[in-house]
Every structure is written in structure tokens, then in C-alpha cells.
Amino acid sequence: MKPSVYPPTPTPAPTPPPTRTDLLDEGFAACPYATYQALREDHPVHYDEITGLWLVSRYADVRRVLLEPETFRNDNTLDAITQLRLPALRRLAKADFDLPPALFNNSEASHAGLRALAMRLLSAARVRSALPDIERIVSEELDALDEELARTGRADIAQTVARSVPIRVVLHVLGIRNTLDVETLYEWTAASIELFWGRPDPDRQRDLADTVAAFFGWLTEIVQRTDVPEGSLLMALRRHRLPDGSPLGTDQAASVLYTVLVAGHATTGFFTCSAFLRALQGEGTWQWLAEDVERVPAWLEEVLRYDAPLTAWRRVVARPVTLGGVDLPAGAELLLLLTSTGLDTEVFPEPERLCPERPNLRGHLAFGIGVHRCPGAELARAEGAAVLRQAVRRFPDLRWAGPPRPPYLASLAFRAPRHVPVARTGGRQA
Numbered sequence: 308m309k310p311s312v313y314p315p316t317p318t319p320a321p322t323p324p325p326t327r328t329d330l331l332d333e334g335f336a337a338c339p340y341a342t343y344q345a346l347r348e349d350h351p352v353h354y355d356e357i358t359g360l361w362l363v364s365r366y367a368d369v370r371r372v373l374l375e376p377e378t379f380r381n382d383n384t385l386d387a388i389t390q391l392r393l394p395a396l397r398r399l400a401k402a403d404f405d406l407p408p409a410l411f412n413n414s415e416a417s418h419a420g421l422r423a424l425a426m427r428l429l430s431a432a433r434v435r436s437a438l439p440d441i442e443r444i445v446s447e448e449l450d451a452l453d454e455e456l457a458r459t460g461r462a463d464i465a466q467t468v469a470r471s472v473p474i475r476v477v478l479h480v481l482g483i484r485n486t487l488d489v490e491t492l493y494e495w496t497a498a499s500i501e502l503f504w505g506r507p508d509p510d511r512q513r514d515l516a517d518t519v520a521a522f523f524g525w526l527t528e529i530v531q532r533t534d535v536p537e538g539s540l541l542m543a544l545r546r547h548r549l550p551d552g553s554p555l556g557t558d559q560a561a562s563v564l565y566t567v568l569v570a571g572h573a574t575t576g577f578f579t580c581s582a583f584l585r586a587l588q589g590e591g592t593w594q595w596l597a598e599d600v601e602r603v604p605a606w607l608e609e610v611l612r613y614d615a616p617l618t619a620w621r622r623v624v625a626r627p628v629t630l631g632g633v634d635l636p637a638g639a640e641l642l643l644l645l646t647s648t649g650l651d652t653e654v655f656p657e658p659e660r661l662c663p664e665r666p667n668l669r670g671h672l673a674f675g676i677g678v679h680r681c682p683g684a685e686l687a688r689a690e691g692a693a694v695l696r697q698a699v700r701r702f703p704d705l706r707w708a709g710p711p712r713p714p715y716l717a718s719l720a721f722r723a724p725r726h727v728p729v730a731r732t733g734g735r736q737a
């Protein structure tokens with residue numbers, strides 16, 4: 308069968324001028340491409356009045372920002388985008404919730420050592436040695452999917468494989484053995500994402516803060532454990548020394564653990580959702596991948612480019628600077644539109660094609676670049692490839708069973724379909 312490497316053409320929707328686009332609107336999240344194009348062409352560095360952030364949309368400008376960490380610092384990456392009200396703040400304070408500089412939010416001297424620690428734990432060699440376990444976890448979760456499809460005729464990838472595999476894998480690779488179930492960790496992370504990168508109203512903020520406080524309580528408890536296995540993240544945190552020779556405080560260790568856990572499974576889960584959606588909605592794509600599973604890794608690279616799971620990320624300007632022809636004062640807060648960079652025709656001709664033969668296949672910025680580039684990139688790639696390879700082999704007749712344009716998560720930083728409904732051709736109808 309001749310594959311279509313094109314994603315389905317989105318139904319043209321009226322595009323509001325980019326100057327009036329609400330970045331936290333679900334409609335925008337579902338199809339941000341036209342707005343991004345308008346921004347890249349006419350307003351490459353544009354002040355967004357709704358969020359108070361400068362939107363940076365061109366590949367070259369975003370790349371430059373990421374490669375100049377002293378001018379463009381990352382101190383603001385974990386600040387809540389919606390102002391938190393007193394009841395929520397009180398609940399967080401009561402739980403001593405605090406995220407001192409760790410990785411994502413660290414422009415200080417302590418970053419290099421903590422990053423080296425993360426790079427060691429997530430090195431290509433460690434990922435390689437974890438591959439048999441990753442394949443086993445994927446296989447078990449696909450067994451569960453198989454059962455659900457047989458029982459009900461339908462399943463939602465977003466609530467099954469894309470949720471369970473990344474959580475089980477990240478806990479395994481980081482050596483975190485615990486009694487925590489997948490659902491609890493998922494709920495904790497989902498609450499963090501909504502509280503810090505969404506637009507919850509004050510009542511919702513209060514409930515989310517309770518959940519995030521419970522998450523933080525657990526983190527604080529496990530970083531204080533003494534019975535931790537060799538080679539685990541917890542052991543590495545215990546042994547770590549800051550540049551002045553002092554050990555990490557409990558709050559700093561909890562902050563590192565928080566960022567690695569959230570970054571380690573949420574992004575990969577969203578990546579899995581987008582990969583299933585594009586593979587099942589692209590005409591003939593699922594079968595084309597099933598015919599030769601060695602096509603999977605290169606094709607997934609295109610999903611990362613087109614549907615960057617971390618869709619946008621923040622920086623703050625440290626000194627007056629000119630970016631994309633716009634003068635920015637110190638303190639200006641930027642939002643780097645990573646998804647937009649993958650569609651920049653200066654770098655990716657015919658960007659709307661998911662084209663695994665691109666010469667610069669790995670040139671996208673979905674994993675960032677520079678001193679904060681994602682240390683989990685190889686793990687995410689290995690996981691994504693294991694899931695899709697096994698899925699196309701086991702379910703060559705899987706089909707999309709949702710609306711052509713499913714609802715998307717409305718978040719300033721993360722982007723993925725909320726649901727990925729699937730069924731088997733000829734299988735039981737729901």
C-alpha cells in the first residue's frame with residue numbers, strides 16, 4: 308500500500324489575528340499551525356497581552372535563545388502562568404512546597420553538577436541496558452489494551468498505554484521502587500500541569516493545590532529514605548555535592564526528583580498520544596509502519612517535529628537585548644514556541660509533510676538545544692519506538708475511532724490530544 312506521509316488536512320478554521328489568539332484556548336491547542344505561521348511571517352517576536360509573555364516563533368530566534376543561557380535565563384520556567392490565589396498558596400505553603408533551582412529552573416552554578424547526574428542516569432548505555440525491561444513493560448501494557456479491545460470494542464490510548472508505559476518506565480530507569488500506583492502519580496502530575504501551566508479558577512486552584520501538596524509530601528518522604536538501591540536517582544541525590552561541597556537539602560533533592568519525574572513521563576505520554584493519532588489518521592500510515600517496523604524511529608522523529616509534546620517553554624531576559632529585530636528590556640519574559648520552530652520553512656521545507664527522509668530529521672528543537680537540552684531524549688525515543696513497533700505488529704487492523712478533530716489539552720507548555728480512541732477493524736463495535 309502506498310503510504311500517505313501527510314497528516315490529514317485540518318478543516319480550515321477562521322484564524323483570529325495572532326495578536327488576539329488565546330494560547331490557553333482548546334481550539335488553539337488543537338490546531339495552532341496557522342497562528343504560528345502568521346506569527347513567524349509577520350510578528351516573529353510578539354508581545355502577548357493575555358499572558359504578558361513575548362512569543363518567539365522562528366527557529367533561528369528560538370535556537371539562539373536556547374544557546375545563550377546567560378542572556379536568556381530559565382529562572383521563570385516553573386512559575387505559575389495563572390496568578391495563584393491565597394487559598395491555593397496557603398495550601399502549598401502548609402506543605403512546604405518549594406522548587407529551589409534544580410534543572411529546568413536553574414541558571415546557577417549548581418546546574419552543571421545536577422545535569423551531569425541526570426545525564427549519567429539517562430545515558431544511552433543505561434537506556435540500552437534497560438531496553439529488555441522497556442519491551443516487557445510495553446508488551447504487558449499492550450496485553451491489557453488487547454483485553455480491553457476484546458471486552459469493550461474500544462480503548463483510549465491516552466488513558467491506557469500512553470499513561471502507564473511512561474510512568475512504569477521512568478520509575479524503573481530511575482530505580483524508584485515504591486508502592487505508588489500509576490494512577491496516583493498520573494493524577495499528581497496532571498494536577499501540577501493544570502495548576503502551573505493552565506488557567507484554573509480559584510476553586511479549582513485550591514483543589515489542585517491539595518493534590519500537588521500530596522505529591523510534594525511523597526517526594527519529600529522518599530528523598531529522605533535511607534534504604535535506597537545503588538544506581539538509583541535517590542542514591543545519586545544522596546551522594547551529590549553542590550559546588551561548595553555541601554550535600555543537597557531535602558527541598559533541593561525533592562525539586563530535582565519532581566522535575567525529572569514530571570518531565571520524564573508527561574512529555575513521553577503526550578508524545579505517544581500524538582504518534583498514535585498521526586499514525587492512525589494519516590491515510591495508510593499505520594499499515595505502512597506495520598509493513599516494516601524499522602520505519603518507526605525516523606517517522607517518530609517527524610511526529611516530534613510536527614507535534615512537539617513540550618509545545619512551548621519559557622525564558623527571562625537577563626540584560627537588554629535585540630531579538631528578531633525587537634528590543635527587549637531586562638526582565639522581559641519569553642515564550643519559545645517549540646512547535647512553531649518545527650514548521651519553519653527556512654529549516655524544514657514542506658513542513659506539513661511528515662517525511663522520514665528529511666536530511667535534517669533530528670534538527671528539530673523538540674528536545675531543546677544547549678546546556679538544558681533534554682537528557683531524557685534517548686529514553687523517550689526508545690520508549691516511543693518500542694510502543695509503536697509492538698503496537699503496529701500486534702494490531703495491524705487498529706483504526707482511529709474518534710472525531711476527526713479531537714479535543715486537545717489546553718496548556719501553555721504541553722500539547723496532546725486529550726483522548727485517542729481506537730478500535731479494531733472488524734472487531735466488536737462499542
Ligand code: HEM
Nearest residue numbers: 410411422570571574575578617673674675679681683687
Ligand atoms: C518526548 C519526550 C520529551 C520531550 C519532548 C522533552 C523535551 C524537553 C525539552 C524541550 C527540554 C529543554 C528545556 C529547556 O531548555 O529549558 C527538556 C529538558 C529536560 N528533560 Fe525532557 N523531554 C522528554 C522526555 C524526557 C524524559 C523521558 C526525561 C527523564 C526521564 C526528561 C527529563 C528532562 C530534564 C531533567 C530536563 C532538564 C535538563 C536541564 O535543565 O539541564 N525528559 N526536555
